[in-house]
Amino acid sequence: MTARLVTGIGELTTWDAERPVLADAAFVVEDGRVAWVGPASEAPDADDREDVGGAAVTPGFVDSHTHLVFAGDRAAEFEARMAGAPYRAGGIRTTVAATRAASDDELDAGVRRHLAEMHRQGTTTVEIKSGYGLTVHDEARALRIARRHTDETTYLGAHVVPSGTGTAEYVDLVTGPMLDACAPHARWVDVFCEDGAFDADAARAVLRAGIAAGLAPRVHANQLGHGPGVQVACEVGAASADHCTYLTDDDVEALASTGTVAGLLPGVEFSSRHPYPDARRLLDAGVTVALATDCNPGSSYTSSMPFCIALGVRELRLTPREALWSATAGGAASLRRDDVGHLRVGARADYAVLDAPSAVHLAYRPGVPLVRQTVVGGERSSA
Ligand code: NIG
Numbered sequence: 001m002t003a004r005l006v007t008g009i010g011e012l013t014t015w016d017a018e019r020p021v022l023a024d025a026a027f028v029v030e031d032g033r034v035a036w037v038g039p040a041s042e043a044p045d046a047d048d049r050e051d052v053g054g055a056a057v058t059p060g061f062v063d064s065h066t067h068l069v070f071a072g073d074r075a076a077e078f079e080a081r082m083a084g085a086p087y088r089a090g091g092i093r094t095t096v097a098a099t100r101a102a103s104d105d106e107l108d109a110g111v112r113r114h115l116a117e118m119h120r121q122g123t124t125t126v127e128i129k130s131g132y133g134l135t136v137h138d139e140a141r142a143l144r145i146a147r148r149h150t151d152e153t154t155y156l157g158a159h160v161v162p163s164g165t166g167t168a169e170y171v172d173l174v175t176g177p178m179l180d181a182c183a184p185h186a187r188w189v190d191v192f193c194e195d196g197a198f199d200a201d202a203a204r205a206v207l208r209a210g211i212a213a214g215l216a217p218r219v220h221a222n223q224l225g226h227g228p229g230v231q232v233a234c235e236v237g238a239a240s241a242d243h244c245t246y247l248t249d250d251d252v253e254a255l256a257s258t259g260t261v262a263g264l265l266p267g268v269e270f271s272s273r274h275p276y277p278d279a280r281r282l283l284d285a286g287v288t289v290a291l292a293t294d295c296n297p298g299s300s301y302t303s304s305m306p307f308c309i310a311l312g313v314r315e316l317r318l319t320p321r322e323a324l325w326s327a328t329a330g331g332a333a334s335l336r337r338d339d340v341g342h343l344r345v346g347a348r349a350d351y352a353v354l355d356a357p358s359a360v361h362l363a364y365r366p367g368v369p370l371v372r373q374t375v376v377g378g379e380r381s382s383a
């Protein structure tokens, strides 16, 4: 296998403990991994050389929370919200109806289209949830389609109770036959623990059944108001509690003491006019923070990690470097991955080359398409 030396890097973010960001850096890619990193002046010889002309290079973004298997859109709902209507969990059922009516090919094409958007914007690892099927057949179908594109698939049968079904009856389905059909295609189990969706007892039942079936838990928690989601997530040892918009001091303390990652999804607050979560408060308490898009047609229809980084800096009170960390290494922590989200020796060679001299520009130049090239496992394709 040939080795490629990437050189001429104005600023390289590796997240190495000693030197997290290097000026005038170079690195070597071999067999899809980072084989060497250091100052350009000390770079070893390689079969192949690529000079990026002073560009900043960052780890590829790790989007740890998306709902890409869906059909239709809800632009009218967004328009009404921008005129004052509130966001309601029940809107999920609109997308459920459109998704059930779509063919496998249509759903797969939608996933591909959104993944291509993400790739163009520097994202190299994506988690995808089910949750717009809500029948045994439709949830398993969503996960089978998601699995064609990522190993990070999440069973979210407990997204909302479908019309015409009682909650207890539906929880029995989600923890029984639906779980049996979905577990083979999923790594994670998730539940939307919120007023209008599932309460603490139902959430515990869903998560415990998923754990018993070999899935690892993550939770949609504290999105629309204070509630038990974060506490339930910490209690069951969830990898992440996502949203974390409304937190008590006890919630923050539980996240810090259990190591459950707080997944912050600022596209949701942008698109619902809820207040943004306070990342500064979480970091000051020692909580690990991940930033993700939550890409879905209802609450956050963005596929852009750079947009979330910009919101993270401007609205969540992260520094530019903390926001980039949360969008890369933080996402990896949320997915319990150590092979992505950084560019230390041994990492998968997943990176973004920016049309900018430093990664600060991701927030400094919001809305500007700064990702020149996205590389996955060392494979270059135009972004
Ligand atoms: O993460 N909160 C629950 N699920 C999605 C919203 C889904 C929808 O509105 O369609 C979310 O925000």
Ligand code: FE
Pocket: 065, 066, 067, 220, 294, 296
């Ligand atoms: Fe979500």
